[in-house]
Amino acid sequence: MNDIQAKFPHISIKLNEPLSNYTYTKTGGNADIFVMPKTIEETQAIVSYCHQNNIPLTILGNGSNLIIKDGGIRGVIVHLDLLQSIKRNNTQVIAMSGAKLIDTAKFALDESLSGLEFACGIPGSIGGALHMNAGAYGGEISDVLEAATVLTQAGELKKLKRSELKAAYRFSTISEKKYIVLEATFALQLDDKNTIQVKMDELTAAREAKQPLEYPSCGSVFKRPPGHFAGKLIQDSGLQGHIIGGAQVSLKHAGFIVNIGGATATDYMNLIAHVQKTVREKFDVELETEVKIIGEDK
Structure with missing residues (x-):
């Protein structure tokens, strides 16, 4: 613990952190070492350090579709919640791994961009959504995903195109290769903001009812x-x-x-x-x- 804190004094690192604080079920044991990087560079540095020193590494997103056992997790947990940026580039929305899928869908709505309406009630993070090709109400992440920036387990930065993601039902290349999502680019279409809002309201009502x-x-x-x-x-x-x-x-x-x-x-x-x-x-x-x-x- 002292070694990793000394190596990365500028990164938030906690010892024996209760993981029940970070899961939607409010269950789970403690993390030996809990790390919250603020940037892609910090994330890459931590992942590379763990690989070089043979330290077990687990990536944690929003904890919404996750059960962490009561004995907790050994080694280092990297929680990507602080990688929150969402921005627009023409009809693309670019979101970092820790951004919430719901917030990304709301951002697209505010920008009059259609395609993420199905995701307006999915509580996961962008990273988790790509990992499992999240979907609801007839839509999936792979329908609108154009590219992803990921880290390998060794800390190598890679950019993946849509054709490389091999998405299927609740599966993607990202989960198969154990890539760590840093950023996702979504290809959307301009549409009437009220039309998008009505669709999202319908899906939200259906979700709340069921x-x-x-x-x-x-x-x-x-x-x-x-x-x-x-x-x-x-x-x-x-x-x-x-x-x-x-x-x-x-x-x-x-x-x-x-x-x-x-x-x-x-x-x-x-x-x-x-x-x-x-x-x-x-x-x-x-x-x-x-x-x-x-x-x-x-």
Whole structure:
């Protein structure tokens, strides 16, 4: 710890930082070393240092589609929340990794640029959205992504074109190669601002009506199985409202697991496993998690 603080005295570095402060579920153990770089250069320097010194490295974005286990994470956690810049270049919007997807969609609206309306309610960061090719209401990040600036695990800077991103459902080259997103460029179209606003209002109303936004959650827990909807399978299995510890299959939308009070990451994982087992036995369908689960058991 002293070595890394001495090497980077100008960067915010904390010891034994509770990661429950940074996840939407409000669960998770501690990070050994928690680093918050303010610039691309600082991020590159930290990533390169970890690679050269064989220090385990984990990148943390907005923590919205993530479960961090109760034992926390060893090594260095780099939290990219301070890389927040969003700017316009003609009909492009260029957003840094830590910018919120919701804020980026709002920025596009303010600039009368259409294409990111589907993202107006997705709570993740730009980095996380690229990593998993986030999507909602018929749109995906890959539909509008033109290019991305990333770091390799060794700290090498790369610029990727759309054709290199190989995006699929909840997958991209970025996750496959474990690239660290620094910046994304979106290709949008000029449109009437009121038209964009109406579309975003419609999607926001639909989201608020269907999703349990009143409780902490990790968003949609499971990927959509071919030919099915995860939420309906869970509901038809009689699991809606099922509770383990402080984690509950949402009464509002069975595809969500909410923290109704005092839930641990272990509660979440036990409930996920129970849902998967029950759906498998009842419908012979394997539910694959969309939420990312990282860290160590307590």
